[in-house]
Amino acid sequence: MPGAPVEAIHGVPLFADLDQTELEQVARLFKRRTFAAGETVAKEGSGGAAFFLIESGTATVSVGGQERAGLGPGEYFGEIALIDEGARSATITANEDLVCQGLTYWDFRPLVMENAAICWKLLQFMVARLRSAESRS
Amino acid sequence: MTGVVPLVEARDESIFGSKAVGLGEAAREGLPLPPGIALAGDVVEAVASGEEDAIEEVARLVRDLPVPLAVRSSAVDEDGADASFAGQHLTLLNVASTDAVKDAVREVWWSANSDSAITYRQRVGLFRRPSVGVVVQSLLDPDCAGVMFTRNPITGDNELMIEASWGLGEAVVAGMVIPDNFRVARSGEVLARTPGLKRIRIRALPEGGTREEDVPAELAEKLCVDDAQLAELSALADRCEQVYGQGRDIEFAFAGGSLYLLQCRAVTVGGA
Numbered sequence A: 001m002p003g004a005p006v007e008a009i010h011g012v013p014l015f016a017d018l019d020q021t022e023l024e025q026v027a028r029l030f031k032r033r034t035f036a037a038g039e040t041v042a043k044e045g046s047g048g049a050a051f052f053l054i055e056s057g058t059a060t061v062s063v064g065g066q067e068r069a070g071l072g073p074g075e076y077f078g079e080i081a082l083i084d085e086g087a088r089s090a091t092i093t094a095n096e097d098l099v100c101q102g103l104t105y106w107d108f109r110p111l112v113m114e115n116a117a118i119c120w121k122l123l124q125f126m127v128a129r130l131r132s133a134e135s136r137s
Numbered sequence B: 001m002t003g004v005v006p007l008v009e010a011r012d013e014s015i016f017g018s019k020a021v022g023l024g025e026a027a028r029e030g031l032p033l034p035p036g037i038a039l040a041g042d043v044v045e046a047v048a049s050g051e052e053d054a055i056e057e058v059a060r061l062v063r064d065l066p067v068p069l070a071v072r073s074s075a076v077d078e079d080g081a082d083a084s085f086a087g088q089h090l091t092l093l094n095v096a097s098t099d100a101v102k103d104a105v106r107e108v109w110w111s112a113n114s115d116s117a118i119t120y121r122q123r124v125g126l127f128r129r130p131s132v133g134v135v136v137q138s139l140l141d142p143d144c145a146g147v148m149f150t151r152n153p154i155t156g157d158n159e160l161m162i163e164a165s166w167g168l169g170e171a172v173v174a175g176m177v178i179p180d181n182f183r184v185a186r187s188g189e190v191l192a193r194t195p196g197l198k199r200i201r202i203r204a205l206p207e208g209g210t211r212e213e214d215v216p217a218e219l220a221e222k223l224c225v226d227d228a229q230l231a232e233l234s235a236l237a238d239r240c241e242q243v244y245g246q247g248r249d250i251e252f253a254f255a256g257g258s259l260y261l262l263q264c265r266a267v268t269v270g271g272a
Helices: A006-010 A020-029 A079-084 A105-114 A116-136 B018-028 B041-048 B052-062 B099-112 B115-123 B227-244
Strands: A031-035 A040-042 A050-056 A059-063 A066-071 A091-094 A098-104 B004-006 B036-039 B069-075 B091-095 B132-138 B144-149 B159-166 B180-185 B190-194 B200-204 B210-214 B248-255 B258-266
Touching: A006 A020, A006 A050, A020 A105, A031 A050, A031 B099, A050 A079, A050 A105, A079 A105, A079 A116, A098 A105, A105 A116, B004 B052, B018 B036, B018 B069, B018 B132, B018 B227, B018 B258, B036 B041, B036 B052, B041 B052, B041 B099, B041 B132, B052 B099, B069 B099, B091 B099, B099 B132, B144 B227, B159 B227, B180 B227, B227 B248, B227 B258
Parallel strands: none
Antiparallel strands: A031 A098, A040 A091, A050 A098, A059 A066, A059 A091, B004 B036, B036 B132, B069 B091, B069 B132, B144 B159, B144 B248, B159 B180, B180 B190, B200 B210, B248 B258
């Protein structure tokens, strides 16, 4: 089947509440993308084109030139810039050859707008991030 | 109409993109092109998605092309008068096998959907879903290659300006060398020959990809295009303007003693 493996999509909390048919619809929208070790996957301040789910390999998240976190298989990034059509909030760099499944803005937006379960999950993540940011400040 | 056709059958820009249709027109006019095929935007999307039917349809036509191959984007709104996507979308040179074409097509699709491409689209007011066609052509191993403007992009004079270097033309396009520079009157008279400094050339690798290699010292400042070749280029410029209209930006290569047209597009605003 084209797109991402359904089981990989099911493991993403954002899509966890979707039924099998919905999962297959979402999985079909993903396209594989590979990045070489050391390649900048997303650059802070740049416009955001896609949301990525890591299939294999690891990456580093940095903000303002400072490392903040690591990412590995099953983790995802890039959804914020797709929501507000704004700039990437962090830089993501591949530590090694990185294989991702990507969902572009053009597919992500109608998916969220047409699916209340995904929209609700997204809201919950945004609120969690907001609370986390407030608690740090 | 099928979405995978020989270049000579690529006629609709809204399906195959401007680059593919431009090359298709050149093929129909008998201009000297390396053999190639055009993929419609929906086929590229399907190949990028991993759809087996689309991958097999592409593979069926690619098998007839001598390898190695060059895989180039041909986005539907690419190379327009107001917004050039030339630097945003990918060209993959020296794709060594037909099996590797599907991966190259997927990379081209992503280049049209990359962060930098989207940022550019936002900036020029084209923030809509890109449709990217693809051209797959046999890759030449040229002795020399370069670009030719049928109108001087600096002075606006009605004369040819030609820049060329050893090996693949990407060394010129990417600014990796100081190319030889020629000015040729439309009568064919050579007005100026200025040797550049061409210390490296790009060559195709047998296993795919390209590499930079050192140019022998005696060739670095030696003109890579002779007067007979300038005459051939002059004739090609005339022919391209007859077919496409005035003000052309042409990529060319000399390989095995023959001149090939690689690309012909309108000079964008601001010239080079």
